[in-house]
Amino acid sequence: MPPLFFERMTMWQVLKELILAIFYPHYCPACHEEVEGPGLLCEACRRSTYAPGYLELKKETVPHLDAVYRLYRYEGGVKRALHGLKYEKRRDYLDRMGEEVLHHEADLEPLFTGNPFVVALPTDPKRRKTRGYEIPPAIFGPYLKKHAMILTQALWRQKATKPQHGLSRAERRENLLGSFAFHPVKLDGTVIVIDDIATTGASLEEAARLLKEGGAEKVVGLVLASNAPMASVSNLD
Template sequence: MNILDILFPKSCLRCHKSGKYLCDSCVKNTPFAETICPHCNHFSFYGKTHDQCKREHTLDGVISVWKYTGVVRLGITALKYKYAQAIARDLAESAIFEVIKYKIPKSSIFISVPLFKTKDNWRGFNQSELLAKELAIALGYSHLPYVLVRSVDTKPQVSLTKRERVRNMRGKFAVNTAVFDIIDKKRPIIIVDDVWTTGATLKECCKVLKQAGVREVYGLVLAQA
């Protein structure tokens, strides 16, 4: 325990029990996400992309931990505000036992979605990067920051329809060669994000990575909206 825990004791974001931002019973009460194919949204074992849904440069699968509800939703929302690091760590540690069931290969590299700068995110805070790092630490994987970069600022996704979202993402990401060139392209890449809504962002990130020579790319999200 450090001095901050004494001055600002942690309590559950949902039931206010002291100890953690996400208490064990509120986490247990949060339903797990459905395992779905990221391309047709129908059931698939372990969130793997169905063979018939595979195209050039498509995601090989997506791991979604919880539904976007309860204490998980509160935790993800709170990441934008205070104590982001500590909340990200609680979220990552709560996700361990579910994520290990997916048996992600040990050689995988965890990366994040490039920073969004919108009016809701004026600080330029990248919660995807924080989650990628904390999940990699909690689960024992390599993590590399700034593998992908954003080439142009895009319009905020929330104001757009599904079709517009896909269009809005197109051509907005690029690999950061300074970091990317040192990666063995045979190692699977796991792109971490907070919430899966349409998957447009993760799909575009995947496309850029595969075009640059990465063989296997999966998404890992804490919650499915």
């Protein structure tokens, strides 16, 4: 097992990782090579799909959303793993996703400057019950825990929605209308909303609208993956 994260692990955690590595090896969901050490992807597939940066936003379609930052393109192993988490109950990917994010701490650090509030985009209760887990907190939870940050429970789902996959921008917006509700908490400054994928930004925009009504000054989306066009400069500049 490589020394990455070793110093931060207890002896029990080290033993657990060794046992899992020996008896339950993890294979990259993109190329099926064995992954030695923490993370979802092998090093080659990580390099080929890791493309951090801000997405291009059009204020006429997402007027309340100030920026969206992605880590990966939505393709290859990341796409396959997210599909597995959503539709195949691939629980084995949960910890690996969190470890994957920890590979990129340096890129995330500027985003969290100033101790922003962090809010997870809430999952439809039926889908959460079927899966037995929520994906966004699983992806970014290890990073938040390591940096002593907690999730603020500012949003909840009050209405079931159809899956967004395959819907147009207008259909996504209509599908989400009234689906979220604001849980009264005191907000100010910047709020980061975490989610797994950004396509049109409709979900993040609806969340941003409610959060700004609740007192947030700036709302930034943070997603694991997206294929949306990239901005030439940061939306926050």
